[in-house]
Amino acid sequence: MELPSSGLPGGTIDVDLHPMVPGLAALTPYLEPIWRDQIAMRGMEGFDTQSYPPRSPKSVRADWRPGSGPPAATVQQLREQVLEPWGIARGIVTPLYGVQLVFNEDMAHGFTQALNDWTRKEWLDADPRLSGSIILPMFNTEHAVAEIERCAPDPRFVQAMVLVMGETPLGRRHNWPVFEALVRHDLPLAIHAGSTYRNPVTSLGWPSWYAEDYMANQQGFQSTLASMITEGVFVKFPTLKVVLLESGVSWLPAFLWRLSKGWKGVRFEVPWLDRSPIEVVKENVRLSVQPFDAPDDAETVQRLIDHLGSDEMLLWSSDWPHWQFDGAPKLPPGISPELARKICVENAFSTYKRLAQETVA
């Protein structure tokens, strides 16, 4: 097997890349005139999300900040920082610019359409190795479904994305038309770290520090998974795949242990859930490996992989340009070459059917 300097198998697919919209002006070619002109009329400044403040060290790795100009804003930067040096064969780009979070539902829809078209034109057209995520305006289910229908005919969109901390728990039935549309087009739902800031990021209220805010994502992922599982989303849509991006990994077994334990006692509340949540997650949920959140110890990592109970759940990611590691990427220790190939290549192809259908020039 080919092992480039990065230590990754040949053909590695990076499922979590984040182009950063360099400013609202970048979206103007893609906006309907009514929304384009609102930028000046309202004096709108931008939609950088507070989950990843652009100047925060975590948001952009130091050596990926250019001397001048915006970071992570061009395909050239992605090529030079990730694709070329690490021999990455394919990448899935997911912008985290917060246009879909605007309170005005129609404006959110209009700006989200522009963001998805920006992704298509500036990134997918620019490099055939790249696939994209349809960003969903989730505050209006009809808009979210319409955006799936509008973008899905382009096979380069291989998934749709929502932020993990939304307005209501994601599994609730008002969101089901979105899941139905995704299943219709065989598109996985990516759930990425970050908040819509419709609720405090913790159930205790607003925390004080960035470290708390970032760490709260893990609780968000747990509550979101619990919602989707117990509401019966995967009973109603058994083929729906959910990909957790930048979720961390090592919390999952302990969380599932607790959820499954609770389910055994209060199964009668959710009688449609006829399998243990552990089985549901193995079948329907995938996770990106950056961050992984485990010690640099092969034995611990192997135990963790054993606890996951499946070698098909993990997908390789760099989380570019977020600062998760320095230097070249490496897989957690104790992962066999066979499992490395599953994580870096094969699992992405079985998760993203559209990746296999696309032809890379």
Add this chain to the structure above:
Amino acid sequence: MARHVIAPVAEIAPGERRMVEVDGKKIVLFNLGGEFFALSDRCPHQGGSLSQGKSIALIQSPCPGEYSYSRSGEFVRCPWHAWEFDIRTGKSQFDPRRMKVRTFPACVEKGEALELQAETFPVSIEQDYVVVEV
């Protein structure tokens, strides 16, 4: 397996249960509409006493939001962690194939047919008795 006469049928009314100790084993007898079923009184999880658990119905669902409610009183819920068991089969509801509570054959027999004497009370030929094989 030995047959044990537990009690006259009239002492355990339909819908009721009784905990008995037979050969050192704690067993709970349930009367479901005149049929008797015997389960170990020990939940296979951590040993909770099923005779102290509530009798409940079976809630099932073909899909989220649709409920079927049947077999009222035919399940018992462990008082400790609320695991549900089918009184007729001993099978748990969350994993009927792999998780079950031990069952014992139970039946009703006429006193005149019984060759055995109950250990703690006399058996008369005029009455019906609950018999458990342990």
